[in-house]
Amino acid sequence: MNAHLSRMVAAALLLLAASTAALGCADRDAGGTEPGKASVAVATRNFNNPYWAALRDGAVAEGERLGLEVNVQAGASETDAAGENQKISTQVIQDYSCYAAVPVNATNIITPLLPASRDGKAIINLDTQIDLAAADESGLGVTSFIGSDNVQAGEIAGKGLLEAIGGPGEVLILKGIPGEQNGINRIKGFTEATRGKLEIVGSQVANYEQSEGLNAAEALLKANPNVKGVFAANDTMALGAAQAVRNADLSGEVKVIGVDGIEQALEAVKSGKLEGTVTQYPYVEGQLAVQACQALALGKKIPRRIVSPVALIDKSNVDRQIKAFPKPIIDYKNPLTRLLKGES
């Protein structure tokens, strides 16, 4: 009986090994990089968040378009610094010509990227700015930062909400994870754009979570009956706030605006639950990362800072954006297009 079982186990293990082998995976030979052709390693926080999934899709699509090798890896969650670092250090072994990474916090990607930087590989910081002082101190050379301008996103949201309210009024703010720089910049932009016009009567941390956004907005709406609008530092909190507005039977009276442009938020704008969202284009960030790496492989000098576009999506253009998702519906100036054209 036992001998029989153990034979079954052995057979199962062999089968497992064989089926893994049959997956026939694309392997990469370390150290093989054609001159004039970038090979790109991209790392981000996770793929569960549609935002990072869009960044991955943009990078992969651009790699296919330009005929370049692109490898995108991610950790397990928004705060899985250890997991992301493990992926990056494995990528570094594989000897790509260019590394583009979204950090979990201001410093986590520095140490695993150092060996690549010491080898003279290009390092590109994506989406969230790393601590440049710490990078300098450790000797990490960062070629370029690619990301959207979050202060600008906050300003656009402020102007959008001001217009929707149609004059001065009281507003609420929902903040993201404390200390997270993108969120701080968005709120800064919003506050500056609406100074003297909109009065912020309440603000609370809701950690970029929908349920926390709902709870916080519910409490704040009860405490401030004259509120006309809510600015949430991201879309998931905005969706929570929109739910709170409906629960309080204030639909139409309190306008909610978010940032990110995730699909659910676009649907909510279409159905009128959200006034608008300032969309960023992580898909474009992914494309730009691959383009920047290719420009570097061609020996071009790329800008230290490449700003990816943002746009206010409201009722007037939401249908177009849903159709184009995750690609942008606005024209933006891409400084890399010119550099890549020089290639032929």
Next chain:
Amino acid sequence: MSSTAATTDRPRRDNPTIERLKSLEFWSEQAAIIGLLIAVVVFSILSSTFLTGANISDLLVSAAILVLLAIGQQFVVAVAGIDLSLGATLPLGACVIGLTVATHGWSLGPGMAAAVVVCTAVGIVNGTIIAKVDVSDFIVTLGTFGVVNGLALISVDGTSVAVNSTFLQDLALNSFLGIRWFVWIGLVVAVVAHLAIFRTRFGLGLLATGGDRAAARSMGIRVDRRRIAAYAISGALAGLAAILLVARTGSADPALQTNLLLSSIAAVVLGGSSLFGGKASIVGTIAGALLLTALINGFTLLEISEYYQPIAVGLVVISAAVLSRFQGRTG
């Protein structure tokens, strides 16, 4: 070959090695090592990078934090307990370094020592409540997980703190005698842990406590102390792992969420230890930790989608658990 026992109604007995290979107990005890060998063979066939020195070195470095946590978990499992608070103790240790070194300007040595002390204290609290008040280990460590998680957030005001230190950076990247520092640390801890469990009275007492507490007590073993010590060791190793974490990520992040807690338990189970206590294998636990890390490393090299990785890890753990059902049943 001695064939004295050969009779007509029984199949002929093979030599002892083959006989051993046929026993499920052998397979279940060696699940981690066998799994690791299979993973190494499969990945080196599929990827020309896998078996390079650079990648093996990276794999061992990546595994170091998990190895430390899993060895800590091994001590707790040996006394028939479980430490769920590790997932929060690790970031707390990191935050202690961030708070003392980056915020209050301590030098690195005392800061790192403080991390180990604080994490050890968490373990002592766990162990004391579990042993002296006799509350379920599961509940206590789940509770301390929450408390410790909150303390970490409070200590650095919820934000991640950058810890810039060339010493820590060198620790994460440099080698000594051709072997990376992280690997040395894992190796030294493993050897010490192995000797402590199998070559000392303390270790024998631990295993006796885990195997049958009442019997151990009647033999004069101070079981409460052994249980508290196991949790203290688990905490201390989490503190040591926190130093490596800060070295690798350059920061103390209170919100850190990783799969490390579950992986530490999985590594112990893969290693052939029984969750009912009384049985330990440092070699097995390390093989388990290496197997879990190798799966992620291999999948990364082969660019297999992120989504398949937890499935593979889960299946491997379940397979090991299924095999462990046959432990001690063969005769």
